[in-house]
Amino acid sequence: MDKVMFTVNGKSVEVEAEKNWTLLYVLREKLDITGPKPGCNTGDCGACKVLLDGEAVNSCTTLIGKCEGRDVVTIEGIAREGQLHPIQESFVEKGAVQCGYCTPGMVISAKALLDKNPEPSRNEVIGALDNNLCRCTGYVKIVDAILDASEKMRGKGGE
Ligand code: FES
Numbered sequence: 001m002d003k004v005m006f007t008v009n010g011k012s013v014e015v016e017a018e019k020n021w022t023l024l025y026v027l028r029e030k031l032d033i034t035g036p037k038p039g040c041n042t043g044d045c046g047a048c049k050v051l052l053d054g055e056a057v058n059s060c061t062t063l064i065g066k067c068e069g070r071d072v073v074t075i076e077g078i079a080r081e082g083q084l085h086p087i088q089e090s091f092v093e094k095g096a097v098q099c100g101y102c103t104p105g106m107v108i109s110a111k112a113l114l115d116k117n118p119e120p121s122r123n124e125v126i127g128a129l130d131n132n133l134c135r136c137t138g139y140v141k142i143v144d145a146i147l148d149a150s151e152k153m154r155g156k157g158g159e
C-alpha cells in the first residue's frame with residue numbers, strides 16, 4: 001500500500017491505496033463518495049465521471065496513483081453552499097434528471113464543457129456527451145438543459 005494525497009471537493013485527503021486501485025473505487029469504497037457510479041467499469045458509459053484538474057475523466061479507468069497532488073471534483077462538489085449549480089437547476093427544470101445513474105456523469109461532462117466553452121452550439125453539447133451513455137430514455141432534454149444552463153451562466157457572468 002502507498003499513501004496518496006489529493007484534493008476532493010476542496011478538501012485534502014490522504015488514502016492508503018494499492019497502485020492498481022481506481023479512483024472510482026477509492027472514492028466510493030474508501031471515502032464514501034458515492035455520486036460517481038460504477039456502470040461499465042471499462043470507460044465506455046461515463047456514469048463514473050469526475051473532474052480531474054477540470055477535465056472530465058472516467059474515474060473507473062483512472063488509477064489512483066495518477067491522482068497524487070491533483071484536484072478531483074465529484075457531483076457532490078458541484079453545488080455551492082446548499083445552492084444547486086445552474087447546470088443542476090437546468091437539469092431539474094428541463095426534466096433532464098431522468099435517472100440517478102447517468103445524471104452525475106452528464107452534469108460533470110456539462111460542467112467541463114461550459115467551463116471551457118461558455119456558449120456551445122447544440123452540436124458541441126452533443127459532442128461533449130459522446131462518452132456519456134443513456135440506456136433508457138434519450139438525450140434531447142439533457143442537451144436542452146445544458147444549453148439552458150449555458151444561457152443562465154452567461155447571464156450571471158459564469159459560475
Ligand atoms: S463506469 Fe466508468 S465509464 Fe462506465
Ligand code: FES
Nearest residue numbers: 098099102134136
Ligand atoms: S436517464 Fe440515466 S441511463 Fe438513461
